[in-house]
Amino acid sequence: MNRQTHLSKLKSEEYDICVIGAGASGAGVALDASLRGFKVALIDRSDFCAETSSRSTKLIHGGVRYLEQAFKKLDFAQLKQVKHGLHERKTVISLAPHLAKPLALITPVFSWVEGMYYSIGLKIYGMIAGDDGMPPSKWLNKKETYEHIPGLTKKLHSSIMYYDGQFDDARYTVAMVQSAAKLGASVSNYVELKDFQKDGSGKLQSAKVKDLVSGEEFQIKARLFINCTGPYADAVRLMADPSEEKRMRPAKGVHIVFPSSYLQSKDAMLIPETKDGRVVFVKPIDNEVMVGTTDTAYDNLDEEPVLEDEEVDYLLETLEPFVDQMPKRADIKAGFAGVRPLLAPKSSNRKDTKSLLRDHEVEYDQSSGLLSLLGGKWTTYRVMAKDAVDYACDLLGKEAECTSEQHPLVGNQSNNFSKVNFEKEANQLGLSSSTVEHILEKYGDQAGEVLSIAQNEQLTDLIIEGYPFIKAEVVYALRNEMATKLRDFLSRRLRLEISDWNASIKAAEVITPYFRQELGWSEETAVIELTEYVKMIEEFKRKANVG
Incomplete structure (x- = not known):
C-alpha cells in the first residue's frame, strides 16, 4: 500500500x-x-x-450485559444483538486467527447464590453461541479460581469461567x-x-x-x-x-493499563456489575493488564478524548474488591479513551x-x-x-x-506459509522466542516479509529493550501498511502507546530516523514530529495524573 x-x-x-x-x-x-x-x-x-x-476493549463478544438486560427488562431486541454478536464472533476469529483468538474470562463470585445466578446466565450465553468451538462455561471452586488468576481477592467464594474472543482491533x-x-x-x-x-x-x-x-x-x-x-x-x-x-449520542469509554504482576495470569476477569450498572473487563494486553471501560456522555468531538484523573479513580475503585493487591496510581503505565457511536432514533x-x-x-x-x-x-x-x-x-x-x-484477511491468505520454517529462519538470525511469537501474531503469513527486511537490511535489533519489537517492523509498516506518522506505528501498528507511555516515548526517538529515510522527511520535519509526539504523551500523563 x-x-x-x-x-x-x-x-x-x-x-x-x-x-x-x-x-x-x-x-x-x-x-x-x-x-x-x-x-x-x-x-x-x-x-x-x-x-x-482502535479504542475498544479488544474483545469479540455477544455482550453479556445485553443478555442480562434482555431478561431483566424483557427487551428481546437486546437478545437479538447477543445472537448476532455470538454468531459473528466465530467468523471474526476465523478470518484472521493470527489477530483474533479465544480468551478465558473469570467472573469472581462471593456466594453460592451469586454463583448460581451467573452460572445460569453464562450457560444461556453458551447455548445462544451454539457449537462454535469455544469451551463451555464452568463453575470453578476457590482453589481452581486461584490457579487461573492467582492475584484475585482471598474473599471470593468461587468463580464462573466462560470464553469469548480477543483481538488486535x-x-x-x-x-x-x-x-x-x-x-x-x-x-x-x-x-x-x-x-x-x-x-x-x-x-x-x-x-x-x-x-x-x-x-x-x-x-x-x-x-x-x-x-x-x-x-x-x-x-x-x-x-x-x-x-x-x-x-x-456519543459516549466516552476509558481504559487503564498496569503491570501484569498484580494478577499473574493469561486469563481475563469480568467484573459483572459496577456502581453505575456496567460491566468492566480486566484483561491481558501485551504482557500488561488493561481495565475498562466507562460510559459517560461526550459532546466535545472536536478534541481527542483522553483518560482523565477522576476516571482513573473510578476504575481503580471498581477493581479494588476483586484483587488481593491493588495497583497504585503510580503503577499505571498507560491508558486510552474512545467514543462509542451510540445511535438514537x-x-x-x-x-x-x-x-x-x-x-x-x-x-x-x-x-x-x-x-x-x-x-x-x-x-x-x-x-x-x-x-x-x-x-x-x-x-x-x-x-x-x-x-x-x-474471505480470509491479509495475513491469513497463504497456503504456503510455514510457521516451522519461519521459526527456523528467525532463530538463525538470532531473534528471541518472544520476538518470533510477536511477529507471527502481528503479521501472520506476512511474517516472512518482515524477516526478509530484517535479514537483508540488518534490522534485527530491538527497537527498545524489554519489548520484542524489532526495527524491521518500522520499515515494513512504512512500505506496506501506509504508516505516515509516528503515532500510526506506535499506537496502531505496534500498539505500544496504549500499553506503556514511557516506552513509547523512547521508541519514538529510535524510529524517527526510519520515517525520515522512508518518507523523505527533512531534519526540521523529523524534529517537529518527534517533539509533538512526546508533548502529546506527556499531556496524556498530566491529565490522567499518572507516570
Whole structure:
C-alpha cells in the first residue's frame, strides 16, 4: 500500500463507491464492496482505525450485559444483538486467527447464590453461541479460581469461567484495508472530506477533499458515497443535507493499563456489575493488564478524548474488591479513551447513553443520496458492512452476493506459509522466542516479509529493550501498511502507546530516523514530529495524573 500510488488513483479515477471513514465499519464496507466487484475508494481524515475502532476493549463478544438486560427488562431486541454478536464472533476469529483468538474470562463470585445466578446466565450465553468451538462455561471452586488468576481477592467464594474472543482491533482493521486494496480498492489515510459537490437534482456527485500531509485539495468522483464515520457521522450527514437532524449520542469509554504482576495470569476477569450498572473487563494486553471501560456522555468531538484523573479513580475503585493487591496510581503505565457511536432514533431526546442500543442502522438520505452506516459495535462489523453494501447494490442496480464471511484477511491468505520454517529462519538470525511469537501474531503469513527486511537490511535489533519489537517492523509498516506518522506505528501498528507511555516515548526517538529515510522527511520535519509526539504523551500523563 504505497500512499502516493493510491493518492494518484483517487485524484484521477472515478468510483462506484467512495467510503468515508476507515475504522471497522468503513474498512468492512470497502472490503465487502470490493469483493462484489465495485470500484471502491476509501479515505479517512486520520490514520486507518485511528478513532473509535482502535479504542475498544479488544474483545469479540455477544455482550453479556445485553443478555442480562434482555431478561431483566424483557427487551428481546437486546437478545437479538447477543445472537448476532455470538454468531459473528466465530467468523471474526476465523478470518484472521493470527489477530483474533479465544480468551478465558473469570467472573469472581462471593456466594453460592451469586454463583448460581451467573452460572445460569453464562450457560444461556453458551447455548445462544451454539457449537462454535469455544469451551463451555464452568463453575470453578476457590482453589481452581486461584490457579487461573492467582492475584484475585482471598474473599471470593468461587468463580464462573466462560470464553469469548480477543483481538488486535487496529491491526485487524489494517488487514481489512490491505485486503480491499489487494482487490483493487484505492485507499488513503489523512485525506479529509471538506465538502460535497452536487448535480442539478441535489445528489452528491463528488467529494472535495484535502491531503493533510501535502495540503493539496482535489476531488473524488463516485456514484455513491457511504458515510462510515462512527460517532462523527452527523457532521458528514449535515454536510450532505443541512436539513437532517442529528442522530448520534456519543459516549466516552476509558481504559487503564498496569503491570501484569498484580494478577499473574493469561486469563481475563469480568467484573459483572459496577456502581453505575456496567460491566468492566480486566484483561491481558501485551504482557500488561488493561481495565475498562466507562460510559459517560461526550459532546466535545472536536478534541481527542483522553483518560482523565477522576476516571482513573473510578476504575481503580471498581477493581479494588476483586484483587488481593491493588495497583497504585503510580503503577499505571498507560491508558486510552474512545467514543462509542451510540445511535438514537429520529426525533429522540434521550440522554442516557446506557439505554441506547449499540445496534446499527443503514440510513439513506433521499435528498442528497448519501448512505450512512450508523451505530453498531466491533463484533458485528461484517454484518453492518453487508447491510450497507446490500443497500448500495439496490441503489446502483447490481446483483452480487456478500462473500466476506468466506474471505480470509491479509495475513491469513497463504497456503504456503510455514510457521516451522519461519521459526527456523528467525532463530538463525538470532531473534528471541518472544520476538518470533510477536511477529507471527502481528503479521501472520506476512511474517516472512518482515524477516526478509530484517535479514537483508540488518534490522534485527530491538527497537527498545524489554519489548520484542524489532526495527524491521518500522520499515515494513512504512512500505506496506501506509504508516505516515509516528503515532500510526506506535499506537496502531505496534500498539505500544496504549500499553506503556514511557516506552513509547523512547521508541519514538529510535524510529524517527526510519520515517525520515522512508518518507523523505527533512531534519526540521523529523524534529517537529518527534517533539509533538512526546508533548502529546506527556499531556496524556498530566491529565490522567499518572507516570
